[in-house]
Amino acid sequence: MLRKAHVRCGAGENLKIISKSYLSLFIPTKKVPTQKALEKLPSIQREIYFTILKRTMAMFETDYxxxxxxxxxxxxxxxxxxxxxxxxxxxxxxxxxxxxxxxxxxxDNELPLLQKNETVETALKTSEGFTSPPKLYTEGTLITAMKTCGKDLENVEEKEILKATEGIGTEATRANVLETLKKQHYIDVQKNNVTVTPKGKILCQAVENTLLSSPEMTAKWETYLKKIKKEEGTQEAFLATIQKFIHHTLDSSGKIIENSDWSPTIKSMNHTHKTVGKCPICEQMIIDKGKFYGCSGYSNGCTFTLPKRYVGKTLSEATIKKLLLTKETQLLKGFKKKTGQTFSAALILNEESKLLFKPYEKVEKD
Incomplete structure (x- = not known):
């Protein structure tokens, strides 16, 4: 018989297939099953029984x-x-x-008796072959790489910090990082193999040879977080440093990409965005960014955007184009109040280019 906690798994009971690491949780009881009882077991259950029995017996054997x-x-x-x-x-x-x-x-390798500094005869030969490219990452091996990323660091202290914190991210966030990379089309997963998209290659080139591409950055941040815990540092100083780091990285990456081989690719990618009109602030093109419409001059500081859904109503592309062209839309139906009541109204862009309902518009129930 086998026992785990208060569960008995005998010859007449169903024993599920379990992993090797789980076998150590089971121990044989004093009740010895008969040969007839063992023969009645399905083959997989019988194999599990003898595997557990063998492991238990090995505990009392002599050393190898x-x-x-x-x-x-x-x-x-x-x-x-x-x-x-x-x-x-x-x-x-x-x-x-x-x-x-x-x-x-x-x-199997038997060595002859040899003495230190003894001269021996050798026969050298060379062989030719072909190297194989490294295997593609899977989502599982990528997560493992994130956990063990600090093992190649030269700085012993930083190496120990990353070992203690289990590398980049946590068990709860590492999978989410990969999901974000997939949603943003930086990586693609086909048949469990992960490949980098053209957009991802641009990102890789942008962060190459920067702290963003080295686990050293995570180690430095973890070090300062420990200082904050010991009241040897402040949250304000930490966040200010990160802010400066982000601005410096964005500025450097922009220059790197502009002068890189990927510059034509980026320009072609920008041209593929659907344009719906001109920005009322900087007169750059307004493009479809997926969940909203935004100004293509964002990198130059323009933050003008228009939503695709406003007060419970989806705004069509034609409505957005008219709004950008005339600063006003026709009467639109289907806006919803918090109470659930629907109403009709026209939209305008005011002098500050903010999206508002047209003043004094007569409210009509649908």
């Missing part, structure tokens, strides 16, 4: 002992290392536990 020899031979100034292993006591491995391919390879 071996003698491993490492030999380093120097040939023309280059070190070559070989390893050999002689098993002294199989211990718990007697229970037919499968060895790893690496362990099998070492055990």
């Amino acid at each position: 002992k071996y003698d491993e020899t490492t030999v380093t031979v120097e040939i023309k100034g280059l070190p070559f290392t070989s390893k050999g292993r002689i098993v002294l006591d199989q211990g718990w491995r007697k229970l037919e536990y499968p060895a790893s391919k690496k362990t099998d390879k070492v055990e």
Whole structure:
């Protein structure tokens, strides 16, 4: 019989397939099932039973002992290392536990008796082959890379900080980061393989060789957050530094992209946006940005926008075009009050280019 907490899984009960890590939660009870009872079990349940039994027995077995020899031979100034292993006591491995391919390879390699500084004869040969490109990332391996991103940092302190904080983001936010990248069309996922889109390549080139492309930035921020916790730093100073960093990055990235090979691509991407009229503030083109209409002069500081939905009513493209052209729309039906009551009104752009209802318009019930 097997037991987990207060659940008994016997010969006549259904035992679900469980992972190896979960097997350690089960222990055999004193009740020994008969051979007939075991034969009645489905094959998968029978395999699980004996796997758990074998693991429990291994806990009381002797250690697996071996003698491993490492030999380093120097040939023309280059070190070559070989390893050999002689098993002294199989211990718990007697229970037919499968060895790893690496362990099998070492055990099968028998080394001759050698003395230090002994001269040996060698036969060198070269082989030709082709390298394979690295495998594409999956969403799973990307999340793992985010968790272990600090392992290659040279600064030991920063490396330890990222190890303690588990790299970039948290368990709750890393998946959301990938979802955002997909929604913004920086990456594309096909058959679980992640590829970078042309838009994503532009972003990569923009942040290349900056702190944004290095986990070092996360380590520095985490360091200062600890100072704030110890009251050795302030929130205001931290946010001010981030603000300066963002402005500097945007300015640098803009110059990098403008002088890069991607500049024609960016211009062509900008031209593909649907235009609906001219901006009433800076006379640049108003383009469809998906959820709203915005000025193409945003990078130069113009923040003029128009919503696609206003007071419960969806504004058509024709309505937006008329509004930009004449600063006023015809009477529109379907606006909704908070009470749910609908009404009709015309829209205008006032002298400050703000979207408002036309004054003194007669309210009509639909």
